[in-house]
Amino acid sequence: MAETTTHLDAVADPQPSAGHRTAAADPATDPHARIALAGLHTRAQELGRLANVTIDALADPAAALRTTGPDFAELARETVPRWHFAMLNDHERNDALAVALERVVPPGATVLDIGAGTGLLAMMAVRAGAKHVYSCEANPMMAEVARQVVAEHGFTDSVTVLAKRSTELVVGQDLPDRVDAVISEIVDCGLIGEGLLPSVRHARAELLAPGGVLLPRTARVLGALVQSEAAARLNRVDNAGGFDVSLLNTFATVGHFPVRLHTWPHRVLSEPVELAAFDCESGPLEAGRRSLSVPVHTAGTAHILVAWFELDLGGGVTLRNSPENVSSHWMQAMIPLPTPVEVTPQKPLALELHWSETKFELR
Numbered sequence: 347m348a349e350t351t352t353h354l355d356a357v358a359d360p361q362p363s364a365g366h367r368t369a370a371a372d373p374a375t376d377p378h379a380r381i382a383l384a385g386l387h388t389r390a391q392e393l394g395r396l397a398n399v400t401i402d403a404l405a406d407p408a409a410a411l412r413t414t415g416p417d418f419a420e421l422a423r424e425t426v427p428r429w430h431f432a433m434l435n436d437h438e439r440n441d442a443l444a445v446a447l448e449r450v451v452p453p454g455a456t457v458l459d460i461g462a463g464t465g466l467l468a469m470m471a472v473r474a475g476a477k478h479v480y481s482c483e484a485n486p487m488m489a490e491v492a493r494q495v496v497a498e499h500g501f502t503d504s505v506t507v508l509a510k511r512s513t514e515l516v517v518g519q520d521l522p523d524r525v526d527a528v529i530s531e532i533v534d535c536g537l538i539g540e541g542l543l544p545s546v547r548h549a550r551a552e553l554l555a556p557g558g559v560l561l562p563r564t565a566r567v568l569g570a571l572v573q574s575e576a577a578a579r580l581n582r583v584d585n586a587g588g589f590d591v592s593l594l595n596t597f598a599t600v601g602h603f604p605v606r607l608h609t610w611p612h613r614v615l616s617e618p619v620e621l622a623a624f625d626c627e628s629g630p631l632e633a634g635r636r637s638l639s640v641p642v643h644t645a646g647t648a649h650i651l652v653a654w655f656e657l658d659l660g661g662g663v664t665l666r667n668s669p670e671n672v673s674s675h676w677m678q679a680m681i682p683l684p685t686p687v688e689v690t691p692q693k694p695l696a697l698e699l700h701w702s703e704t705k706f707e708l709r
């Protein structure tokens with residue numbers, strides 16, 4: 347890297363100055379405030395590093411405009427999630443989407459595809475009979491990939507790729523009119539992590555014609571209590587080599603995160619229960635909460651609630667990432683219990699489930 351110094355070098359190692367606002371917690375006396383402050387230093391360092399790498403690249407554009415070499419590899423790793431590969435190789439997912447599109451896209455429809463990726467759904471929708479598909483993609487690199495893939499397959503006249511987040515689209519500017527159908531596959535292991543709720547809510551209100559088609563139509567999230575110290579240890583530590591290192595739990599994930607249940611020793615302690623249900627066509631699609639009473643069938647220590655989705659794509663097609671579906675590229679979602687709980691079949695376990703626009707959490 348060239349010896350470029352910018353004002354961001356100073357940001358990466360900030361010195362307290364007289365003008366800084368006084369924080370509510372005092373890092374001199376509060377160990378957690380010190381950890382939070384170190385977090386801000388970490389972020390500033392990373393932003394400074396990224397700015398310097400970008401300034402260097404702009405200084406030598408001939409080298410920067412290649413997709414080979416370590417700089418591009420780093421950019422690709424940081425900006426294009428690795429799951430795109432596993433997702434596109436998930437034939438159950440691809441086939442389910444193709445069949446549902448064949449069944450639900452009205453012939454001659456104008457369609458909005460939220461989240462182009464490689465343009466797969468947009469091309470499938472044209473193949474299913476759509477007249478034109480507007481396919482938006484929040485990640486500019488993926489939007490460029492979609493544009494090129496669409497062109498390679500001769501779909502340029504019927505698919506317009508827009509390098510924008512769907513919530514930034516404006517009818518009359520990006521789309522000539524409200525569309526006849528909105529299609530999307532923007533779900534994570536716990537359904538809502540990729541922003542399905544705000545994206546569909548916005549598209550339904552602002553971009554879809556009255557009576558228009560939505561794919562997916564509805565979605566449910568199901569869950570079961572699981573005893574698994576091994577899985578719980580993915581998010582918690584107490585002792586390592588005889589030392590108490592539990593301070594690391596400050597960084598434990600509060601919301602749901604992916605776990606492939608069958609790879610960890612575990613015992614399922616309850617039947618599946620419905621955790622949440624979302625109706626894309628007419629439901630509120632907002633953050634919420636639910637008091638759960640989970641019937642227990644096997645006594646044990648509940649460490650986690652394992653969750654998965656059931657996605658009704660329409661036309662009788664349903665996709666699931668339930669624990670039995672071990673070949674799905676989607677893992678299950680692990681929602682940690684605040685503390686492990688002893689459970690018995692005599693008494694259902696009461697839990698308070700909360701969800702934000704993107705995360706499930708137990709309190």
Ligand SMILES: C[S@@+](CC[C@H](N)C(=O)[O-])C[C@H]1O[C@@H](n2cnc3c(N)ncnc32)[C@H](O)[C@@H]1O
Pocket residue numbers: 433434460461462463464465466467482483484485488510511512513530531532533540541545
């Ligand atoms: C799970 S991938 C699916 C890609 C493609 N539709 C497919 O099924 O192969 C979702 C893509 O949508 C993009 N995305 C997510 N939410 C979006 C939104 N609201 N607007 C535009 N792009 C979005 C992500 O950047 C990602 O590339």
